[in-house]
Amino acid sequence: MRRVKRAEQTTVGWREWVSLPELGIPAVKAKMDTGARTSSLHAFNVRAFERDGRAMVRFEVHPIQRDSKTSIxxxxxxxxxxxxRSSSGHSQRRHVIETVIEICGKSVRAxxxxxxxxxxGFRMLIGRKALAGAFVVDxxxxxxxxxxxxxxRPRRRKR
Incomplete structure (x- = not known):
């Protein structure tokens, strides 16, 4: 594995809008989660099936928080x-896909x-395997x- 120079890494905030172009998802708010190894996406109606001898999965996504009407x-x-295993110790078996994630104009496959x-709070978490080498989280x-x-944009709350 080659070491990436810091100048080649893109700085991202702890939360960013990301897109998943191969999945047809133009924008989803994501948290950059360096505590999670793998990225995760909110999905429902998840169904595994086979097509032409290949394992496939069909699912729906609500890309916008607090909007259950819009789905892809x-x-x-x-x-x-x-x-x-979650941070609370709960284990869950999950389906895994591989796709391109675009963050701040840079694409990674993860x-x-x-x-x-x-x-x-977030429809997607970007884990450290997707961030490693390409991004620095501020x-x-x-x-x-x-x-x-x-x-x-949400309005700022008065304190």
């Missing part, structure tokens, strides 16, 4: 299943597990890559 139906090649994230900043067109 996705099909992707299934590369396997994996038992993932494994992504599919799980229900309804009650979680925990003091958010949305360095900007906001996607058509997505409304």
């Amino acid at each position: 139906r996705v099909e992707a090649e299934l590369i396997g299943t994996r038992v993932v 494994e992504v597990t599919l799980t229900r994230r309804d009650v979680m 925990p003091n900043r958010s949305f360095i890559g900007g906001w996607p067109e058509g997505v409304e």
